[in-house]
Amino acid sequence: xxxxxxxxxxxxxxxxxxxxxxxxxxxxxxRFVAILIFIVAASTDWVDGKIAxxxxxxxxxxxxxxxxxxxxxxxxxxxxxxxxxWLSVPIWAVFLILLRELMVSNLRAIAALExxxxxxxxxxxxxxxxxxxxxxxxxxxVLMYHLSHLLSGFAQAxxxxxxxxxxxxxxxxxxxxxxxxxxxxxSYLRNNxxxxxxxxxxxxxxx
Numbered sequence: 001x002x003x004x005x006x007x008x009x010x011x012x013x014x015x016x017x018x019x020x021x022x023x024x025x026x027x028x029x030x031r032f033v034a035i036l037i038f039i040v041a042a043s044t045d046w047v048d049g050k051i052a053x054x055x056x057x058x059x060x061x062x063x064x065x066x067x068x069x070x071x072x073x074x075x076x077x078x079x080x081x082x083x084x085x086w087l088s089v090p091i092w093a094v095f096l097i098l099l100r101e102l103m104v105s106n107l108r109a110i111a112a113l114e115x116x117x118x119x120x121x122x123x124x125x126x127x128x129x130x131x132x133x134x135x136x137x138x139x140x141x142v143l144m145y146h147l148s149h150l151l152s153g154f155a156q157a158x159x160x161x162x163x164x165x166x167x168x169x170x171x172x173x174x175x176x177x178x179x180x181x182x183x184x185x186x187s188y189l190r191n192n193x194x195x196x197x198x199x200x201x202x203x204x205x206x207x
Contacts, residue, residue, distance in 0.1 A: 003052065003055075003057040003059060003062070004048075004051055004055070004057070005048040005049070005051045005052035005055075005057055005058075005059075005062055006048075006059060006061055006062050006065070008044050008047060008048040008051070009044075009048050009062060009065055009066050009069050010065075010069075011044065012041045012044045012045065012048070012069050012070075012073065013069045013072055013073075015037050015040060015041040015044075015073075016041060016069070016072045016073040016076045016077075017072075017076065018037055019034050019037040019038055019041065019073075019076060019077065019080075020076040020077070020079070020080045022034035022037065023077070023080035023081065023083070023084070024080055024083050028146035028149070028150060031142050031143070031146055032143070032146070034080075034139075035139045035142070035143060038073075038077065038135065038136075038139060041073055042073070042132055045066075045070055045073075048062070048066065049066070060112075064108060064112060067108070068105060070128060071101040071105065074097070074101070074128075074131045074132070074135065075094075075097065075098055075101065077135045077138075078094040078097060078135070078174065079094055079098075081094075081135075081138055081170065081174075082094055084142070086145075086167075087138065087141065087142070087170045087171075088168070088170060088171045089138070089170050089171065089174050090171055090174055090175060093174045093175050093177070093178040094174065094178075096178045096181070096182060097131070097177060097178050097181050100181045100182055100184070100185040101181075103185060104124075104184075104185055104188055107188060107189075107192060107195075107196065110195065110196065110199045111192070111195060113199075114195065114198075114199075116195070123183060123184040123187040123188070124184050124187075124188070126180065126184070127180050127181050127183070127184035130176065130177050130180045130181075131177050131180075131181065133173075134173045134174060134176070134177040137166075137169060137170075137173055138169075138170045138173065138174075140166070141163065141166050141167060141169060141170055144159045144160075144162045144163040144166065145163050145167075147159040148160045148163050
C-alpha cells in the first residue's frame with residue numbers, strides 16, 4: 001500500500017501540471033489560481049518529507065521520485081513564464097536549468113543501478129531555495145501586473161509602481177537561478193565522479 005508521503009508527492013506532480021496550464025491562460029483569475037497552486041505544491045514538499053521521517057515510512061520510491069517531482073514543479077513554472085512574453089524570462093536560461101536537472105536525474109538513476117541513493121547536498125538544497133524564490137518573485141510581478149489593471153485609486157498606483165520597479169527582475173533572477181543550478185550540478189559531479197566513471201567503463205576482467 002502506498003504511503004501517505006508518496007501520495008502527497010504524486011499530488012504535487014499533478015498540481016505542477018495544473019499550475020502550468022493556469023499560468024498560460026491569459027486571464028487574471030487563472031494567474032491568481034496558479035499562484036495559490038504553487039504555494040500549496042511548494043508546501044507539500046516540506047510536508048511529505050516530514051511525514052515520511054516522523055512515521056518512519058521513507059521508501060526508495062519517495063527518495064527518487066520526490067526530488068524528481070520538485071524538478072517538474074520548477075520546470076513547469078519557468079517554461080510557463082517563458083510563454084508570458086512581457087515577463088521576458090530568457091528561454092536559454094530555462095533550458096540550462098532543464099539540462100542540469102536532467103543530468104542530475106540521470107546521475108541519480110546511475111546511482112540507483114549501483115544500489116545507492118544520492119542524498120541531497122547543501123548546494124542542491126540552496127539551489128532549490130533559489131529556484132523557488134525566483135518563481136515566487138516572478139509570480140509577485142505577475143500579481144502586480146494584473147492588480148494594476150483591476151484596482152483603482154491609490155491601490156492601483158502602488159501596484160503600478162511596484163510593477164514598473166520590478167518588471168525587469170524576472171530576466172535577471174532566472175539567470176541567477178540558472179547559474180546557481182549549474183553550480184549545484186558541478187558539485188554533484190565532483191562528489192560523484194568515481195561513480196560516473198565506473199558507469200561508462202567496462203568492468204575489469206580478472207584472470
